[in-house]
Amino acid sequence: MTGKGFKRLLGAALLGGSLLAGVQAFAASLVVGDQSFNARTVMEAAGVLADLPYELEWKQFTAGSPVAEALNVGSLDVGLLGDAPPLFLGALGAPIKVIGISQQNREGVAILVRKDSPIRRLEDIRGHSAAIWKGSWSQQLLFTALERAGVSPEQVQLRYLGALDASHALEGGSVDVIATWEPYVTQQELQGARVLATAEELIPAQTFVVATDKAIAAKRELLGDFLRRLRQARDWVLSDPANSERYADTWAELTRADREVARRWFARAAIRVRPVDEAAIAEAQKTVDFFSRIGLIKGYPAASLFDASFNAYLQSPAAQAAR
Structure with missing residues (x-):
């Protein structure tokens, strides 16, 4: 083969490789465990999924325990659920990590x-x-x-x-x-x-964004991007009462719930997505200690269940630009 022929073949191979990589990136997906369409509705209402470069496969649940079970067996990449189920799994050494905190009004x-x-x-x-x-x-x-x-x-x-x-x-x-x-x-x-x-001044009542160890290893950028978009959606709701009402009305229509209940709930909830920090871990330890004290789980250091490496995705745009 001549030098020119080799270069043409190499160029074709590189082009094919780049196209394949693009297809693979487009075909990438994240399997998300949601509860009663809550996260999906707020992200769609806020418009943060419009330019999504990968697929979100939503799986809906009616409670946190089945979300935890699905994470434990690996049928989800990431899930949103109250603190107790993942903290229970943490006591068993489950292959999961908390990558973000979703805090509502207690x-x-x-x-x-x-x-x-x-x-x-x-x-x-x-x-x-x-x-x-x-x-x-x-x-x-x-x-x-x-x-x-x-x-x-x-x-x-x-x-x-x-x-x-x-x-x-x-x-x-x-x-x-x-x-x-x-x-x-x-x-x-x-x-x-x-x-x-x-729950104010009595219990943490935290909600966690939880990912599997497998997803963290293979889909880190997708998880980080999802976390960033989720934060943007929650910030959008808080930015204007009209946005909160739009979110509530959309959710009520989708789930056939009472619109007035949804409006009051979401307005009061004031949900914010924030990074993993020492305060969140300390609050989680209180929950672990409580359930250990009443004999439901074995006590352990709650910090072992948290992964703060995703905090960079939750920084402000200005902070990200400075990195």
């Missing part, structure tokens, strides 16, 4: 009673029935609040119900108290239920 996690209930203070729960979900914010909130009030969980008739069933049970009068989260807090408030306590 008033959306609350202990409620019916409007006509004789229960006026946390101390009054003694001897009454309360519905919680084991290994969740609701259990952590109720037990922590009762401890502050000098009431032992053994002095309460506990019923273990999912959030939807607990809400129905309160309405029907089969339980006196529920500890729950959104949108059930807002739904109950609109029906006249009274709040006895919220």
